[in-house]
Amino acid sequence: xxxxxxxxxxxxxxxxxxxxxxxxxxxxxxxxxxxxxxxxxxxxxxxxxxxxxxxxxxxxxxxxxxxxxxxxxxxxxxxxxxxxxxxxxxxxxxxxxxxxxxxxxxxxxxxxxxxxxxxxxxxxxxxxxxxxxxxxxxxxxxxxxxxxxxxxxxxxxxxxxxxxxxxxxxxxxxxxxxxxxxxxxxxxxxxxxxxxxxxxxxxxxxxxxxxxxxxxxxxxxxxxxxxxxxxxxx
Amino acid sequence: xxxxxxxxxxxxxxxxxxxxxxxxxxxxxxxxxxxxxxxxxxxxxxxxxxxxxxxxxxxxxxxxxxxxxxxxxxxxxxxxxxxxxxxxxxxxxxxxxxxxxxxxxxxxxxxxxxxxxxxxxxxxxxxxxxxxxxxxxxxxxxxxxxxxxxxxxxxxxxxxxxxxxxxxxxxxxxxxxxxxxxxxxxxxxxxxxxxxxxxxxxxxxxxxxxxxxxxxxxxxxxxxxxxxxxxxxxxxxxxxxxxxxxxxxxxxxxxxxxxxxx
Numbered sequence: 001x002x003x004x005x006x007x008x009x010x011x012x013x014x015x016x017x018x019x020x021x022x023x024x025x026x027x028x029x030x031x032x033x034x035x036x037x038x039x040x041x042x043x044x045x046x047x048x049x050x051x052x053x054x055x056x057x058x059x060x061x062x063x064x065x066x067x068x069x070x071x072x073x074x075x076x077x078x079x080x081x082x083x084x085x086x087x088x089x090x091x092x093x094x095x096x097x098x099x100x101x102x103x104x105x106x107x108x109x110x111x112x113x114x115x116x117x118x119x120x121x122x123x124x125x126x127x128x129x130x131x132x133x134x135x136x137x138x139x140x141x142x143x144x145x146x147x148x149x150x151x152x153x154x155x156x157x158x159x160x161x162x163x164x165x166x167x168x169x170x171x172x173x174x175x176x177x178x179x180x181x182x183x184x185x186x187x188x189x190x191x192x193x194x195x196x197x198x199x200x201x202x203x204x205x206x207x208x209x210x211x212x213x214x215x216x217x218x219x220x221x222x223x224x225x226x227x228x229x230x231x232x233x234x
Numbered sequence: 235x236x237x238x239x240x241x242x243x244x245x246x247x248x249x250x251x252x253x254x255x256x257x258x259x260x261x262x263x264x265x266x267x268x269x270x271x272x273x274x275x276x277x278x279x280x281x282x283x284x285x286x287x288x289x290x291x292x293x294x295x296x297x298x299x300x301x302x303x304x305x306x307x308x309x310x311x312x313x314x315x316x317x318x319x320x321x322x323x324x325x326x327x328x329x330x331x332x333x334x335x336x337x338x339x340x341x342x343x344x345x346x347x348x349x350x351x352x353x354x355x356x357x358x359x360x361x362x363x364x365x366x367x368x369x370x371x372x373x374x375x376x377x378x379x380x381x382x383x384x385x386x387x388x389x390x391x392x393x394x395x396x397x398x399x400x401x402x403x404x405x406x407x408x409x410x411x412x413x414x415x416x417x418x419x420x421x422x423x424x425x426x427x428x429x430x431x432x433x434x435x436x437x438x439x440x441x442x443x444x445x446x447x448x449x450x451x452x453x454x455x456x457x458x459x460x461x462x463x464x465x466x467x468x469x470x471x472x473x474x475x476x477x478x479x480x481x482x483x484x485x486x487x488x489x490x491x492x493x494x495x496x
Contacts, residue, residue, distance in 0.1 A: 042264060050296075074404045076324055086408070104417075119362075123371040123379050
């Protein structure tokens with residue numbers, strides 16, 4: 001270690017401003033600690049046992065499914081014969097549905113890339129960590145931004161005829177409008193629930209909703225030439 | 235007096251050979267139970283104790299555990315499937331047919347592998363959303379969330395590379411559609427696809443590459459990240475650490491003064 005003092009003493013309660021603090025505990029004061037005594041259990045055997053039971057139940061369920069339903073196997077791969085429609089695995093059908101509306105560089109590269117980036121950065125934004133209701137602070141400005149983004153996104157989706165993505169968007173926007181009209185003092189518990197939800201909650205819920213709807217549409221509602229079909233009329 | 239089964243087991247655990255393998259020794263004291271976890275190369279990734287609250291089903295829905303369960307099933311069934319499979323076209327298809335009609339329980343083996351793979355993709359997504367809605371990505375767990383996103387991509391790649399291996403029409407065209415998406419990337423798209431497929435079309439080279447990726451490279455990479463993922467749970471304060479609550483809620487938690495030293 002280098003010689004000389006490389007620390008300063010001071011009084012500060014903000015961990016952001018001065019992350020290293022020297023605390024003096026004098027005789028008359030007691031250190032304030034955040035530790036809360038919590039009931040704990042031993043990992044062995046309690047947690048491992050429960051985990052094993054959970055995995056065994058899952059294994060039984062999967063074995064039952066495998067005995068009842070055989071894995072699909074079609075004819076030999078034939079490059080000269082394209083099935084119509086040619087579908088990707090189900091977890092990519094949301095992407096394939098988007099490819100129907102947008103050029104591949106947008107739907108196949110830009111959107112998934114942005115989704116992965118967005119997922120990675122979630123925990124690094126203080127707005128997500130603090131998790132306050134979206135409209136609880138700085139209400140006017142946030143409402144304005146929200147309305148502009150919601151209208152712009154809806155017009156964008158409408159002009160590209162992406163109705164399958166527009167409907168979930170409008171539903172989420174409707175709930176967000178309800179959240180904006182509510183506060184933590186609202187009479188109904190559901191409105192209090194909405195008012196307490198942070199920005200990340202809304203974005204993630206919108207993403208989940210779109211993911212489910214687009215995947216379901218791609219899986220069940222798309223037939224030859226990627227045309228709309230009703231699954232019960234085939 | 236006749237010995238109980240437990241006493242026999244305790245005796246076994248006390249023998250020199252057993253002790254040379256498992257060092258935790260006999261006894262059910264908290265110390266011994268901690269040693270079971272601590273002194274096992276696989277278990278030591280986990281904490282020796284967990285908060286009781288985390289045991290409730292609603293806390294996690296056991297989604298992470300179940301995802302690991304599907305992964306283990308996939309490794310076991312996958313190794314067995316490799317015994318009957320040649321990664322060459324069109325032999326791969328004949329092998330898959332043989333699994334269906336010739337190999338004992340071959341169809342069951344392949345079905346279990348396939349449905350487990352679908353289950354794993356679903357469970358990984360479910361796990362991610364559950365963790366998000368519980369707010370469990372918050373500091374100090376940011377990086378474990380990032381590793382989780384990497385594992386999501388690994389799972390998708392594992393499933394996608396496995397999709398080609400039966401070499402039937404379903405496999406062939408699904409991979410063709412998927413690899414065309416990759417080629418849409420600006421500047422490097424065609425290069426990426428060429429590297430992935432070992433050619434410009436899905437052919438025998440692509441089958442071999444996907445086989446190596448599916449059975450060797452991706453499982454190893456996935457296991458590497460799974461190990462870090464589990465180890466980080468303990469290092470980041472365990473499930474349900476108070477630090478990971480939102481700051482608004484944390485502020486409401488009353489501070490308890492430590493007991494004055496006597």
